[in-house]
Amino acid sequence: MCKNDFFGIYIHIPYCKSKCRYCDFYSAPGAQGVPQPYVDALLRELAKNSRRPDTLYFGGGTPALMTPEQAALLIKEANPLPGAEITLEANPDVVTPETLQGFRAAGVTRISFGVQSADDAQLRRLGRTHTAAGATQALGWAREAGFPEICGDIMLALPEYSNAEFDRTLALLQEGGCTHISAYLLKVEPGTAFYRNPPAGLPDNDAAADFYLYAVQQLEAAGYRQYEISNFAKPGHEGRHNLLYWNCRDYWGVGPAAHSCMGSVRRFWPDDVQGFTAGTTAEQPEGDCTAEDFLLMQLRLTSGLSLAEYNRRGGQFTAAQLAFMRQCVQHGYATFDEHTFRLTPAGMVVQNAILTELL
Structure with missing residues (x-):
């Protein structure tokens, strides 16, 4: 991860x-x-x-x-x-x-x-x-x-x-x-x-x-x-x-409301500046860093999503999803060479709708 x-x-x-x-x-x-x-x-x-x-x-x-x-x-x-x-x-x-x-x-x-x-x-x-x-x-x-x-x-x-x-x-x-x-x-x-x-x-x-x-x-x-x-x-x-963050590498957040992803595990500090200062609060688990998290982050980048890396992390697109990705290309929302899926600026405008189809 x-x-x-x-x-x-x-x-x-x-x-x-x-x-x-x-x-x-x-x-x-x-x-x-x-x-x-x-x-x-x-x-x-x-x-x-x-x-x-x-x-x-x-x-x-x-x-x-x-x-x-x-x-x-x-x-x-x-x-x-x-x-x-x-x-x-x-x-x-x-x-x-x-x-x-x-x-x-x-x-x-x-x-x-x-x-x-x-x-x-x-x-x-x-x-x-x-x-x-x-x-x-x-x-x-x-x-x-x-x-x-x-x-x-x-x-x-x-x-x-x-x-x-x-x-x-x-x-x-x-x-x-x-x-x-x-x-x-x-x-x-x-x-x-x-x-x-x-x-x-x-x-x-x-x-x-x-x-x-x-x-x-x-x-x-x-x-x-x-x-x-x-x-x-x-x-x-x-x-x-x-x-x-966007490449799903390790980062550690320190302080109230800070988030971390270390060794594929996400954690966060509670929103409590007094508790943090006093040492009475601690980091809380938030869940694992998943293939879906990787997809979300990679499609923010103009370098795009590598399908091979997505598969390596446990992700897998259906035939219908791959067909949708090709439709995105036809409408000017993405480029796709069957290896890397990249959103264009127009695609980034409607990113949430695209993600809904891919997740």
Whole structure:
């Protein structure tokens, strides 16, 4: 099942200055930064691991609310291999030239900014606390700090969205030196402020699909090659850590709400920051990594699903499913050479419907 030749560690920093209106991730108030007892709890868990990671990912929440000194302690305890990719997620308005220089000195190689839009009115609507000018400034500081990998997020199909808004956001990221861009559709999730009070002007499904296809086209034209349904990179700058997830390799998550897949077994931490900090919670079993999980992950990638590898993992398509895959090719949703099944951008728009037929 999950291969064991690569290994990544995900460290969850759940603290945020404020909750974005679309966010359904587990988080905790963090206006005062990341409490040292929480960092100490992460250090306690990391000390139990002896396997050196190829990648280390600080996700959240807002990991850049840590001090560089806290990040350095966690990186040292994780003991990554030489040349490891070490990613830190950040909001543009929580960093300074000094903290970015500190994170780089601590060993962070990849900084990822949640920019989302270059439209200030849109950012306010989303509940983001930065401005477009602030994002431009933060990207400049990151370049000056010497990060070899600078990443930016774009949200698509936002309220009152337009291709022109996407173009402005792409230009901001491109001019800011981004080597990697994540572009994903807004989803209104239960439990969010947007779910309780939906904003006016949300595009319908057909319009959202058009925005996605336009984004794929424009990103490719700007030199960002699509390698996953929502991820685009300059050649050679793909995110190594998330590829561990999509290729069903070993990763270990640490912190409340973090998930793991180790030796084909999936586990997770309960959503309980107090319990994690106090050491009264533990990882819980979630189930095995199956052939179906592999199919789900591989069809996110533009490299596609190898039928031989799917069969090796215990999967098997019926004659009817193979006929459906060939129909997908005829409709422009996929390519299939009888060995590898790959979704096109149009196929990724209707991925859920395709998966329904294949699972």
